Amino acid sequence: MIDFRKGLRALQKALQQGEVTPQDLVLHSLTTIEEQDSVIQAFLRTESHVAKQRAQVVTSTVTTREDNVLAGIPYALKDNMCYEGVETTCASKILAGYIPPHTATAAHRLDHAGGILIGKVNLDEFAMGSTTENSAYFSTHNPWHPDYVPGGSSGGSAAAVAAGMVPYALGSDTGGSIRQPASFCGVVGLKPTYGRVSRFGLVSYASSLDQIGPITNSVEDAAIVLSAIAGFDERDATCANVPVDDYVGALTGDVKGLRIGVAAELMGEGIDERVRNAVQKAIDLLQSLGATVVPIHLPHLSYAIATYYLIAPAEASSNLARFDGVRYGYRAPQADNLLSMYSKTRSAGFGDEVKRRILLGTYALSSGYYDAYYKRAQQMRTLIAQDFQQAYEHVDVIVAPTSPVLPFRLGEASDDPVTNYLIDICTIPVNLAGLPAISVPCDVVEGLPVGLQIIGNMFDEATILRVADTYEKHSPFAALREAKWGGAAQ
Amino acid sequence: MTYETVIGLEVHVELGTKSKIFCSCDTSFGAPPNSHVCPVCMGSPGVLPVLNEEALRLGMKAALALNCQVRTDSKFDRKNYFYPDSPKAYQISQYDEPIGEQGYVEIEVNGEKKRIGITRVHLEEDAGKLNHSPFGDGSFVDFNRVGIPLIEIVSEPDLRTPEEARLYLEQIKAIMQYCEVSECKMEEGSLRCDANISLRPYGQEAFGTKAEIKNMNSFRNVERGLEFEQQRQEKALTRGEVIVQETRRFDEATGSTISMRGKEDAHDYRYFPDPDLPRIIVSDAFLTACQEEIPELPAAKRERFMQAYGLPAYDAGVLTTSRFLAEFFDATAQQVSDPKAASNWLMGDVLAYMNASGESIEAIRVTPTQFADLIGLIEDGTISTKIAKTVLKTMLDSGKAPKQIIEEQGLVQISDVDALTAIAKAVIERNPAAVQDVLEGKEKAIGSLVGQMMKETKGKANPAVVNQLLKDLILS
Ligand SMILES: [Zn+2]
Numbered sequence A: 001m002i003d004f005r006k007g008l009r010a011l012q013k014a015l016q017q018g019e020v021t022p023q024d025l026v027l028h029s030l031t032t033i034e035e036q037d038s039v040i041q042a043f044l045r046t047e048s049h050v051a052k053q054r055a056q057v058v059t060s061t062v063t064t065r066e067d068n069v070l071a072g073i074p075y076a077l078k079d080n081m082c083y084e085g086v087e088t089t090c091a092s093k094i095l096a097g098y099i100p101p102h103t104a105t106a107a108h109r110l111d112h113a114g115g116i117l118i119g120k121v122n123l124d125e126f127a128m129g130s131t132t133e134n135s136a137y138f139s140t141h142n143p144w145h146p147d148y149v150p151g152g153s154s155g156g157s158a159a160a161v162a163a164g165m166v167p168y169a170l171g172s173d174t175g176g177s178i179r180q181p182a183s184f185c186g187v188v189g190l191k192p193t194y195g196r197v198s199r200f201g202l203v204s205y206a207s208s209l210d211q212i213g214p215i216t217n218s219v220e221d222a223a224i225v226l227s228a229i230a231g232f233d234e235r236d237a238t239c240a241n242v243p244v245d246d247y248v249g250a251l252t253g254d255v256k257g258l259r260i261g262v263a264a265e266l267m268g269e270g271i272d273e274r275v276r277n278a279v280q281k282a283i284d285l286l287q288s289l290g291a292t293v294v295p296i297h298l299p300h301l302s303y304a305i306a307t308y309y310l311i312a313p314a315e316a317s318s319n320l321a322r323f324d325g326v327r328y329g330y331r332a333p334q335a336d337n338l339l340s341m342y343s344k345t346r347s348a349g350f351g352d353e354v355k356r357r358i359l360l361g362t363y364a365l366s367s368g369y370y371d372a373y374y375k376r377a378q379q380m381r382t383l384i385a386q387d388f389q390q391a392y393e394h395v396d397v398i399v400a401p402t403s404p405v406l407p408f409r410l411g412e413a414s415d416d417p418v419t420n421y422l423i424d425i426c427t428i429p430v431n432l433a434g435l436p437a438i439s440v441p442c443d444v445v446e447g448l449p450v451g452l453q454i455i456g457n458m459f460d461e462a463t464i465l466r467v468a469d470t471y472e473k474h475s476p477f478a479a480l481r482e483a484k485w486g487g488a489a490q
Numbered sequence B: 001m002t003y004e005t006v007i008g009l010e011v012h013v014e015l016g017t018k019s020k021i022f023c024s025c026d027t028s029f030g031a032p033p034n035s036h037v038c039p040v041c042m043g044s045p046g047v048l049p050v051l052n053e054e055a056l057r058l059g060m061k062a063a064l065a066l067n068c069q070v071r072t073d074s075k076f077d078r079k080n081y082f083y084p085d086s087p088k089a090y091q092i093s094q095y096d097e098p099i100g101e102q103g104y105v106e107i108e109v110n111g112e113k114k115r116i117g118i119t120r121v122h123l124e125e126d127a128g129k130l131n132h133s134p135f136g137d138g139s140f141v142d143f144n145r146v147g148i149p150l151i152e153i154v155s156e157p158d159l160r161t162p163e164e165a166r167l168y169l170e171q172i173k174a175i176m177q178y179c180e181v182s183e184c185k186m187e188e189g190s191l192r193c194d195a196n197i198s199l200r201p202y203g204q205e206a207f208g209t210k211a212e213i214k215n216m217n218s219f220r221n222v223e224r225g226l227e228f229e230q231q232r233q234e235k236a237l238t239r240g241e242v243i244v245q246e247t248r249r250f251d252e253a254t255g256s257t258i259s260m261r262g263k264e265d266a267h268d269y270r271y272f273p274d275p276d277l278p279r280i281i282v283s284d285a286f287l288t289a290c291q292e293e294i295p296e297l298p299a300a301k302r303e304r305f306m307q308a309y310g311l312p313a314y315d316a317g318v319l320t321t322s323r324f325l326a327e328f329f330d331a332t333a334q335q336v337s338d339p340k341a342a343s344n345w346l347m348g349d350v351l352a353y354m355n356a357s358g359e360s361i362e363a364i365r366v367t368p369t370q371f372a373d374l375i376g377l378i379e380d381g382t383i384s385t386k387i388a389k390t391v392l393k394t395m396l397d398s399g400k401a402p403k404q405i406i407e408e409q410g411l412v413q414i415s416d417v418d419a420l421t422a423i424a425k426a427v428i429e430r431n432p433a434a435v436q437d438v439l440e441g442k443e444k445a446i447g448s449l450v451g452q453m454m455k456e457t458k459g460k461a462n463p464a465v466v467n468q469l470l471k472d473l474i475l476s
Helices: A008-016 A022-040 A048-064 A105-112 A155-162 A179-185 A219-229 A273-288 A301-322 A338-349 A352-365 A371-391 A417-424 A428-433 A461-474 A477-485 B053-065 B162-178 B219-238 B284-292 B298-309 B313-319 B323-333 B339-356 B368-379 B385-398 B402-409 B417-430 B432-439 B445-456 B463-475
Strands: A043-046 A074-078 A116-121 A168-173 A188-191 A211-216 A259-263 A292-296 A397-401 A437-445 A448-456 B003-014 B077-080 B090-093 B100-109 B112-125 B129-132 B139-142 B149-155 B191-201 B211-214 B246-251 B256-262
Touching (some): A008 A219, A022 A043, A022 A048, A022 A116, A048 A116, A074 A155, A105 A116, A116 A155, A155 A179, A155 A211, A168 A179, A168 A188, A168 A219, A179 A188, A179 A437, A188 A219, A211 A219, A219 A461, A273 A292, A273 A437, A273 A448, A273 A461, A301 A352, A301 A371, A301 A417, A301 B077, A371 A428, A397 A461, A448 A461, B053 B100, B053 B112, B053 B149, B053 B162, B053 B284, B090 B112, B100 B162, B112 B162, B162 B298, B191 B219, B211 B219, B211 B256, B219 B246, B219 B256, B298 B313, B298 B323, B313 B323, B313 B339, B339 B368, B339 B385, B368 B402, B417 B445, B417 B463, B432 B445, B445 B463
Parallel strands (some): A074 A116, A259 A397, B211 B246
Antiparallel strands (some): A188 A211, A188 A437, A397 A448, B003 B149, B003 B191, B100 B112, B112 B149, B129 B139, B191 B211, B246 B256
């Protein structure tokens, strides 16, 4: 009996004891997708043929590489990460049919560890959105309740893991896109420090904020996957040459003496009371386990959303300019000249939210506006990062809600984009400061999961994993999840 | 009214790296279209640029050689524009923090030194090349050139004539070649030049309205294009017309400039720091190494050749246009007693030979020592100047030492009076009329007798010895 939700260690043990083979895991994954994905719609495409072949190739590595937990185990990739020979669309029409000649470093490292790519999962087009409703293909649904959004932009990754279709998936996080869907889907999502994981092969949305990370069933699984993908890569100049800690070894199950910062700015106005209560209970639990709670202040936090929505669109306006119909992807037919080919291609190829951000960013960088918008946003970004650095002089981690709101129904998001932008208030500051953060489920409210966010200092993934793991082991969520999925996994 | 011309040049120099600036593709010229490309330089989704340190090293060397103040902490910016020659739809360049600023080079105009200011030197990547079908059925883009490292050298508006512009450009080329920064082949596009030119009434401080001239693809065409534009603007101003700020293209066939686009079409490039590339931090050790790699530059060499070897300014100028030629001369000059003779032979016969064979001086098969030996053999009278020309040609053809050639071909000059006396007597006997002329004091008549002596000895007789011998025999 295979259950991906039982975690990677259980799968490794079953493989090593010969109870299952990589082929069985691939088949189980494909079968689960077939059964459930007509409702959930997490996968843009599966690569069953490639996966079955890979399963045979990696069979030998399962037995010979004791220390390698990921050998023989399937995974899914958010469709903004390139994989050689596999269509990569970023859930956009403009990249329909695009087959990259290169593989993202993170995926390459998973393959090196014996991982098996099952398929590519849905996202908000070019990772712009918080609901996965901005996909040009279809919306993904929340496995806890299919009427609800799974969050975004890595909604496909979170839903696929939560529904037990794959044991883990990679997502990308620019303003919360790993943590928020993990929170909405009741799974673990880790955004590493900027520069911890290579961005090579990740189709850039906002280069100075984007970071790849794992979405998993447990904190331990997040530590295992991060260990495999983290570390210097000569193909990404922004990837840091900083030693990679022993993340699995860091999971001591103990938070005694750790100082936990709680910022009033992240627990007050704008946070749904049910979310605040759930997070407060989690803080109390950590305190009861021996951690010290320290009130902190992040005075510039109220500028974070405005700052983000200048920097990210500015970078996006430039990053997405290459999708011009000249070399690959979609090209509009019946263009009279070069300019009309560009404008017809981009008008038809991009969705509304992408166009909105390209326009916003183009404006922010325009001559005469640069100093007032982009430059000031960069200055504010520095101040926000300094707020966090000052806080870390007094605390080891900061805890906060991952999302200020509970998951909402599909189509329920506001027609006003600015209102939608506000729901990233708890996650965006972390990207602006480049810090690592993890979302771990802490409660279920009205049948929908709530996530606790634990934010660490630069390159200190080890400590947030340790706190999250300790919390997870004592959290009431395990029982709630058991109640939800109890008999679901066959 | 008379007008003063004001010119500033923007020079692009391809850096001589083996691979491109942000990927590992080959940079060699002349490959089939789109054969030197990869996902990175093609701007495929998800790829990232990584700086080639060699490009930075060469750029730094160039900035230092151009006497710039260099930035040890600078950055790359994106210059955004849509055009099919730009696969990312932006060019990675440097906007407000170039690696070098406030430099200068010296040129010599009519024997006077003049300092031309350099505003900035910055690093950037080259764009692709569009080829428009002659049949009008489409345009094709070749991405081989995309990502080749460039420096852009922007001069101050210090140039006053098209000739100065050419001299400045030649100086830039020489400096780049000396530093081994670039081969600077204009015909291959590894040196490209755009010019801003305006006119103002003499004595007026404010600049006139400028035109930017593009597509001048040789040193001569830079001068031609600017001469045309200077005259065009002067005529217009004299007629009371207003000069419009515009970009004009030089047309090689007609030698004229043609309007391409006006100022209103100017782009907003939306420059911003490239978030894919960390700041460019140059260590002291790196900078010192760059500094140490800069050799004696052409201006200093020219000065030294005039001082140490007594060369005229013209010779020193010609010999220092190429670092190889200068070093060849330098090595020769140290081994001869008459460096001016070496200069004459080098600038004359040697360069003519290389030109005729279509080879650059670097391809010369003769070593400076062999060349110095030849000069020595002329000086000590072993061979005549005439024979030396033959020997030199054989040296250039074969790379053999002059002594070996002289020996093999029996070309040693006959200076021995005893050996020449018999022949001289025979010549005198056969030419009584010429002898009579000599006796009557017609000095010139001796020339025809000398000529016959040379013919008899197949040119090996020492002309000076023969001259004296004939005079002695006739007049005694
Ligand atoms: Zn390349």
